[in-house]
Amino acid sequence: MMKIKFELNNKEYVFNEDPSKRLLDILRNNFSLTGIKEGCGEGECGACAVLINGELINSCLVPLANVHNKKIMTIEGLSETKRGKLIKDSFSKAGAVQCGFCTPGMMMATEALLNKTAHPTVDEIKIGLSGNLCRCTGYNMIIEAVLLASKEGEGLW
Amino acid sequence: MKSVNKTIPSIDGKGLMMGRPAFTDDLAEKNSLIVKVLRSPHPFAKILNIDKSKALELEGVELILTHEDFKRNSYTRAGQGYPEPSPHDKFVLDEYVRHIGDEVCCVAAVTKEICEEALELIKVEYEVLNPILNFEDAIDNKSIIHDEPEAHEMFPIGFEPKRNIAASYKMEVGNTEEDVKKSDVVIKQSFYTQAQAHVMMEPHTVNARIDYLNRLVLYSATQTPIHVRRILSQTLEFPLSRIRVIKPRVGGGFGGKQALHGEMLVSAVTLRTGKPSKMVFTRKEVFESSYSRHPMRFDITLGASKDGMLETIDCYVLSDTGAYGEHALTVFMVAGSKVLPLYNKVKSVRFHGHVAYTNHTPAGAFRGYGAIQGNFALESAIDMLVDKLGMDPIEFRDKNMIKQGETSPIFAIMGEGTEGTAMNMESCELEFCLNRGYELINWKNTYPYIQVSKNIRRSVGMAIAMQGSGIPYIDMGSATIKLNDDGFYNLMVGATDIGQGSDTILAQIAAETLGCDTSQIIVYSSDSDLTPFDTGAYASSTTYISGNAVYKAALKMRQMIVREAALAFKVDESIIEYDGTTIKADDKEMTINELSNRLYYNEDQKQLTSTESYVGTKSPPPFMAGYVMIDLDTETGEVKIVDYVSVVDCGTTINPSLAKGQVEGGIVQGIGMAIYEEVLYNSSGKLVTNNLLNYKIPTRKEINKLTTEFAKSYEDSGPYGAKSVGEIGIDTPPAAIANAIYNAVGVRITSLPITPEKILLEMKKREGEKR
Numbered sequence: 001m002m003k004i005k006f007e008l009n010n011k012e013y014v015f016n017e018d019p020s021k022r023l024l025d026i027l028r029n030n031f032s033l034t035g036i037k038e039g040c041g042e043g044e045c046g047a048c049a050v051l052i053n054g055e056l057i058n059s060c061l062v063p064l065a066n067v068h069n070k071k072i073m074t075i076e077g078l079s080e081t082k083r084g085k086l087i088k089d090s091f092s093k094a095g096a097v098q099c100g101f102c103t104p105g106m107m108m109a110t111e112a113l114l115n116k117t118a119h120p121t122v123d124e125i126k127i128g129l130s131g132n133l134c135r136c137t138g139y140n141m142i143i144e145a146v147l148l149a150s151k152e153g154e155g156l157w
Numbered sequence: 158m159k160s161v162n163k164t165i166p167s168i169d170g171k172g173l174m175m176g177r178p179a180f181t182d183d184l185a186e187k188n189s190l191i192v193k194v195l196r197s198p199h200p201f202a203k204i205l206n207i208d209k210s211k212a213l214e215l216e217g218v219e220l221i222l223t224h225e226d227f228k229r230n231s232y233t234r235a236g237q238g239y240p241e242p243s244p245h246d247k248f249v250l251d252e253y254v255r256h257i258g259d260e261v262c263c264v265a266a267v268t269k270e271i272c273e274e275a276l277e278l279i280k281v282e283y284e285v286l287n288p289i290l291n292f293e294d295a296i297d298n299k300s301i302i303h304d305e306p307e308a309h310e311m312f313p314i315g316f317e318p319k320r321n322i323a324a325s326y327k328m329e330v331g332n333t334e335e336d337v338k339k340s341d342v343v344i345k346q347s348f349y350t351q352a353q354a355h356v357m358m359e360p361h362t363v364n365a366r367i368d369y370l371n372r373l374v375l376y377s378a379t380q381t382p383i384h385v386r387r388i389l390s391q392t393l394e395f396p397l398s399r400i401r402v403i404k405p406r407v408g409g410g411f412g413g414k415q416a417l418h419g420e421m422l423v424s425a426v427t428l429r430t431g432k433p434s435k436m437v438f439t440r441k442e443v444f445e446s447s448y449s450r451h452p453m454r455f456d457i458t459l460g461a462s463k464d465g466m467l468e469t470i471d472c473y474v475l476s477d478t479g480a481y482g483e484h485a486l487t488v489f490m491v492a493g494s495k496v497l498p499l500y501n502k503v504k505s506v507r508f509h510g511h512v513a514y515t516n517h518t519p520a521g522a523f524r525g526y527g528a529i530q531g532n533f534a535l536e537s538a539i540d541m542l543v544d545k546l547g548m549d550p551i552e553f554r555d556k557n558m559i560k561q562g563e564t565s566p567i568f569a570i571m572g573e574g575t576e577g578t579a580m581n582m583e584s585c586e587l588e589f590c591l592n593r594g595y596e597l598i599n600w601k602n603t604y605p606y607i608q609v610s611k612n613i614r615r616s617v618g619m620a621i622a623m624q625g626s627g628i629p630y631i632d633m634g635s636a637t638i639k640l641n642d643d644g645f646y647n648l649m650v651g652a653t654d655i656g657q658g659s660d661t662i663l664a665q666i667a668a669e670t671l672g673c674d675t676s677q678i679i680v681y682s683s684d685s686d687l688t689p690f691d692t693g694a695y696a697s698s699t700t701y702i703s704g705n706a707v708y709k710a711a712l713k714m715r716q717m718i719v720r721e722a723a724l725a726f727k728v729d730e731s732i733i734e735y736d737g738t739t740i741k742a743d744d745k746e747m748t749i750n751e752l753s754n755r756l757y758y759n760e761d762q763k764q765l766t767s768t769e770s771y772v773g774t775k776s777p778p779p780f781m782a783g784y785v786m787i788d789l790d791t792e793t794g795e796v797k798i799v800d801y802v803s804v805v806d807c808g809t810t811i812n813p814s815l816a817k818g819q820v821e822g823g824i825v826q827g828i829g830m831a832i833y834e835e836v837l838y839n840s841s842g843k844l845v846t847n848n849l850l851n852y853k854i855p856t857r858k859e860i861n862k863l864t865t866e867f868a869k870s871y872e873d874s875g876p877y878g879a880k881s882v883g884e885i886g887i888d889t890p891p892a893a894i895a896n897a898i899y900n901a902v903g904v905r906i907t908s909l910p911i912t913p914e915k916i917l918l919e920m921k922k923r924e925g926e927k928r
Contacts, residue, residue, distance in 0.1 A: 034183040035176015037408070039358045040440040044849035047358055075176040088174050092166040095814035098822065099656020100173030101358040101408030107174060126857045133849065135356050136409050136656055138821025139857045141814075 009077025019065035035075035046132030056112035075104035094145035098136035160668040164814035185364035186433035197254035200288035200516035200842030217271040236381030240311035242574025255480035258445030288516035292477035295513035323482035331505025336469035340460025349908035359408020361418040364435035365427035381693030404683035412522030448521035455534035474510035479519035491527030498565035536620035536892030586806035586868035590782035598784035605900035618897025622888035627698030634703030635689035635770035644749035651691025652703035670711030672737015697881035704876035709769035783889025794913030809878035823886020
C-alpha cells in the first residue's frame with residue numbers, strides 16, 4: 001500500500017492503495033468513472049485514454065504509482081468544461097458516435113490534439129487520433145467532428 | 158415527411174459521450190465475483206484429469222467448475238431462430254478441448270488477481286490428439302473432432318460429424334455441366350477468404366445476479382437477448398420464467414455477439430453461489446475464444462456467350478467452421494443466396510459444398526454473413542470473364558445483372574437453412590448505382606489505370622452487391638407503444654441496438670406515424686421481461702422487420718387516440734382531424750396533452766397501449782455498386798485507397814446520417830478484410846494474430862476519401878419505403894480492390910487479404926512468364 005495524492009478532474013484526492021494497480025481499474029472501480037473503457041488492456045485501442053498532466057495516455061498501461069502528484073483529466077471532467085461541451089456538440093453534429101464505446105477516448109484525443117494544434121489539418125487529425133481505434137464508423141465523420149470543434153471553438157484552445 | 162428521412166443525432170449519443178454508466182460492465186454489481194476461464198493450450202485434446210485442489214485452497218476462490226459439474230446437454234451458442242439451423246455440438250464445459258483457447262474449466266473468485274493466480278494453480282492432464290489445422294484436409298480425416306454421441310442437428314442440414322462435416326448443401330437450376338460445355342468463353346478459378354475478426358471495441362461482457370424475486374438477471378452485451386434466455390434455460394435446465402436478460406448499450410457487435418460467450422458460465426456461477434458474478438473477455442480471448450468469420454474456398458466456373466451474356470455459374474464451396482458449427486450452414490448458404498441472384502439471366506446455376514470442422518477458433522456470424530466471401534469470389538471471377546471476353550466490366554454488368562421488376566429462381570430455392578421465398582424486385586436501383594458510381598469515380602478517364610508517377614499507377618475497380626432485409630417467415634419484430642400523461646410515449650421494442658442506432662430510427666418511425674416530435678418518444682429496448690419479442694440484431698432485419706412492427710403499433714396508437722377523442726367530443730371518429738399535437742372536430746379542439754391527462758385522471762379513464770408484431774413475407778434486398786480508386790506502388794506492391802465510392806439503394810434512409818454511418822463503417826471493415834487483416838496460425842495451431850498489434854484493423858491513417866450516396870428508391874413493403882442497410886456496405890471492397898489491382902498491373906490475387914507481398918510475387922511471376 002502507498003499513499004497516493006493526485007488531482008482528478010480538478011479535485012484533489014489523497015488515499016492509500018496498492019501502487020501497482022492499473023490507473024484504469026482505480027478510476028473505474030474506486031471512482032466509478034465509467035467513461036474510461038477497457039477495449040484491449042494493451043495500450044493499442046485508446047478507449048481508456050485520459051490526460052495526465054495534459055498528455056494523452058492510455059490508462060490501462062499506467063500503474064497507480066506513476067500518477068502520484070499528477071493531474072488527471074477524464075471524460076467526466078472534460079465534459080464539464082466549455083471545450084468539452086463543444087467537442088461533444090461537434091461529435092454529435094457530425095454523426096461521429098455510433099456505439100459510443102470508443103468515443104470518450106476519441107474526445108480526449110481531440111482535446112489533446114487541439115491543445116497542441118488549435119487548427120489542425122486533416123493529416124494532423126489523422127495522426128493525432130490514430131491511436132484511437134473505432135470499428136463502427138468510417139472515421140470520416142470523426143475527422144469532420146474534430147474540424148468542426150476546431151472551427152467553432154475559435155479562441156478556446 | 159417530418160421525422161423520417163431526416164438526420165438527427167442518435168438519441169443515446171450524448172449520454173455515452175459523457176461516459177455515463179451504460180454498458181454491461183458499467184452496470185455490474187460492485188461486489189461481483191470475477192469469472193475467468195482456464196483455456197486449452199492444445200488444439201485438440203482429451204482432458205484426463207483436472208486437479209483443482211491447490212486452487213481451491215487459495216483464499217478468495219469461491220468456486221471452480223469443470224465438465225463434471227454439468228449435465229451433458231449439447232447446444233449451439235449461435236443465437237438464431239428456433240429450432241436452430243446450427244448443429245448442437247457444444248457443451249457448457251466438455252472433457253474434450255477442440256481449439257487453442259477452448260474452455261477447460263472456470264474459476265470464480267473475489268478479485269481478478271486471485272482468479273488469475275488460481276488458474277495457474279490448476280493442473281490439467283491431457284491426452285493430446287491429432288489436430289486438423291487445414292480445412293482442406295478435414296473431411297474424412299482420421300481425426301474426428303465431434304465424436305460425441307450427443308452432437309446432433311435440429312433438422313436436416315447435412316450434418317455428418319464422423320466425416321468432420323458440420324453441414325452440406327446442394328442446389329442446381331438447369332444443367333451447369335452442359336451449359337459450360339456449350340459456352341463460348343469459360344473461366345475456372347479458386348478463391349480463398351480468411352477468418353476475419355470482428356474487433357468490436359467492447360469485448361464480450363456479461364454479468365449476473367439473483368434479484369429479490371429470486372430470479373436470475375443477466376446483463377449481457379448481446380445482439381440476441383431473447384435467444385440467450387432460451388438457450389440458457391434449455392441448457393442449464395433452469396426455468397425460462399426465472400430468467401431475465403437485459404441488453405444495455407452495446408459497444409459494437411457485427412455478428413460477433415450473435416452468440417453466447419460468457420453467459421453460461423456466469424449464470425452457472427451465480428446460480429450455484431447465489432452471488433453476483435461477471436465476466437469480461439480479454440482482447441486475446443475475443444480473438445482466440447469467441448468466433449471469427451468463416452474462411453472459405455470457392456471453386457468457380459463461369460460460362461458466357463461471345464456476345465457477353467453470362468450463361469452459367471457453377472460454384473463449389475468449402476467452408477471452415479473451426480471447432481464448433483455456429484452458423485455453419487446459414488453462412489454457407491448466404492454465400493450463394495445473397496450473391497447469385499445478382500446475375501439472374503443465366504440459364505443454369507449450381508451451388509454446392511460442405512462446411513468442415515477443424516481445430517481452429519470457431520467461425521460464426523459476421524456482418525456480410527457469407528455474402529462478402531461469395532461476393533469476392535463471384536465479382537472477381539466476373540472481371541476475369543469480362544477480360545477474356547474483351548468487354549467493359551460496367552457494360553457486362555449492365556447487360557447481365559438483376560433489375561427492377563425482375564426475379565431470380567434462387568430466391569425461392571435458397572433460404573437460410575431452409576427453402577427460400579420467391580419475390581420480385583419491386584425496388585431495385587442497381588442500374589442507377591452502377592451508372593452513378595461510374596461518374597463519381599471518374600471511371601471513363603481512369604480505367605484501367607493512369608500512370609501518375611514513375612512507380613505509382615492509379616487504377617479503378619468495382620463490384621456490385623446485394624443483401625437482404627431479414628429472413629422471411631422466421632424473423633419477427635414487435636413493438637409496444639404506451640401513451641403517458643402530458644402526451645409523450647414510451648416505445649418498447651425487442652430490437653437490439655448495438656451501436657447502429659436502431660433505437661433512434663425506430664423512434665423516428667414512431668414519431669412520423671404519430672405526428673409528434675422524436676423527442677416525445679422514449680425508447681426502451683431489449684429487456685426480456687419488459688419489451689416484446691424480437692429475434693435480435695442480425696440478418697439486416699431491424700429497419701425493415703422491427704421498423705414495420707413499430708409502424709404498425711404507432712398506426713394503431715393513432716387510431717386509439719382518434720377513438721378516444723371522438724368519445725370526448727361525442728362525435729363520429731370520421732370527422733376527427735389529428736396532426737399529432739392538436740385534435741380537432743368541428744369547432745372543438747383539444748391537445749394530445751389534454752387528452753392523455755383526461756385519460757389518466759378524469760374521464761373515460763384508461764391506459765392506451767398498442768402492441769403489434771411483424772414477420773416478413775419477403776426480404777427486399779438492398780443493392781449497391783462499390784467503386785474504388787487505388788494508387789498501386791509497382792516497386793513495393795503497396796496499395797493506397799484513394800477514394801471509395803458507394804452508391805447504395807436501401808430504399809428510404811430513415812436517418813441519412815446513421816445510414817451513411819452503416820455504409821461507411823461496413824466499407825472500412827471490408828477494406829480491412831481486403832488488404833489489412835491477415836490471420837496467421839503457427840504450425841501448432843496457435844493464433845498468432847491474437848492482439849491489436851498483430852491483427853491490423855484500419856486506423857484513421859489508412860482511410861482516405863469515402864464518397865457515399867443513396868439512390869432514390871422506395872420499397873413499398875418497408876416502413877416509409879425503407880429496406881435494411883446494416884450489412885450491404887461490407888460486401889464490395891474485397892472484389893472491387895482485387896479488380897482495381899488487376900486493372901493496374903494485370904495480376905489477379907485470389908486469396909485474402911491482398912498484401913503487398915502477394916502483389917509483388919505475382920508481378921514477378923508474370924514478368925518471368927513474359928520473358
